[in-house]
Amino acid sequence: xQQVKQxxxxxxxxxxxxxxxxxxxxNTAFDYFPWYQQFPGKGPALLIAIRPDVSEKKxxxxxxxxxxxxKQFSLHIMDSQPGDSATYFxxxxxxxxxxxxxxxxxxxxxxxxxxxx
Amino acid sequence: xxxxHQWPATLVQPVGSPLSLECTVEGTSNPNLYWYRQAAGRGxxxxxxxxxxxxxxxxxxxxxxxxxxxDWQFILSSKKLLLSDSGFYLxxxxxxxxxxxxxxxxxxxxxxxxx
Numbered sequence: 388x389q390q391v392k393q394x395x396x397x398x399x400x401x402x403x404x405x406x407x408x409x410x411x412x413x414n415t416a417f418d419y420f421p422w423y424q425q426f427p428g429k430g431p432a433l434l435i436a437i438r439p440d441v442s443e444k445k446x447x448x449x450x451x452x453x454x455x456x457x458k459q460f461s462l463h464i465m466d467s468q469p470g471d472s473a474t475y476f477x478x479x480x481x482x483x484x485x486x487x488x489x490x491x492x493x494x495x496x497x498x499x500x501x502x503x504x
Numbered sequence: 505x506x507x508x509h510q511w512p513a514t515l516v517q518p519v520g521s522p523l524s525l526e527c528t529v530e531g532t533s534n535p536n537l538y539w540y541r542q543a544a545g546r547g548x549x550x551x552x553x554x555x556x557x558x559x560x561x562x563x564x565x566x567x568x569x570x571x572x573x574x575d576w577q578f579i580l581s582s583k584k585l586l587l588s589d590s591g592f593y594l595x596x597x598x599x600x601x602x603x604x605x606x607x608x609x610x611x612x613x614x615x616x617x618x619x
Contacts, residue, residue, distance in 0.1 A: 421607070430612050497548075499545075
């Protein structure tokens with residue numbers, strides 16, 4: 388019930404296309420859903436995050452879509468660029484249990500995105 | 505603004521040698537601190553987390569230990585390294601419980617190779 392399942396494991400997209408990465412969770416107590424971007428040899432960087440009170444959040448070319456009833460959320464990268472090539476991780480946590488282990492972020496296994504020029 | 509540092513950036517150590525990796529956070533007080541390990545091409549495995557000085561919780565039994573001697577300092581240690589300890593070690597921080605902050609930020613990482 389603590390798992391976050393992420394798909395696909397890898398994704399190849401042409402420059403200018405839309406990249407879509409999906410995540411699913413089981414625990415309905417999760418109330419914070421961030422996405423991280425990681426370039427090779429670097430630490431993951433917080434990209435965008437959403438809470439269940441909204442169905443969509445957009446920041447530039449990056450959009451999170453959230454479906455509470457389906458317990459799914461996804462990252463959409465519009466007009467994908469070669470510079471977007473990286474590994475993307477979704478995550479979830481329960482802020483009500485902050486400070487306990489249940490409040491820690493649960494990460495998906497990651498998606499390696501390659502954007503071809 | 506807050507910054508997180510890790511050192512060393514890279515480390516090559518023989519099997520059986522000791523290990524000490526350091527993480528420091530500036531610009532915030534009483535943060536939650538985390539140690540993760542990432543094997544090559546793999547996901548993020550949470551090793552330890554700390555909600556305050558001297559308070560360490562272990563997520564996975566292993567050859568490693570952690571300590572938090574100062575509010576801003578988190579140390580990952582081993583007495584005798586194993587080949588399986590090789591990986592990319594990441595430190596992260598979140599605002600303390602009184603702020604109920606959700607955002608978690610990672611450091612630049614330490615690449616450890618055990619030979």
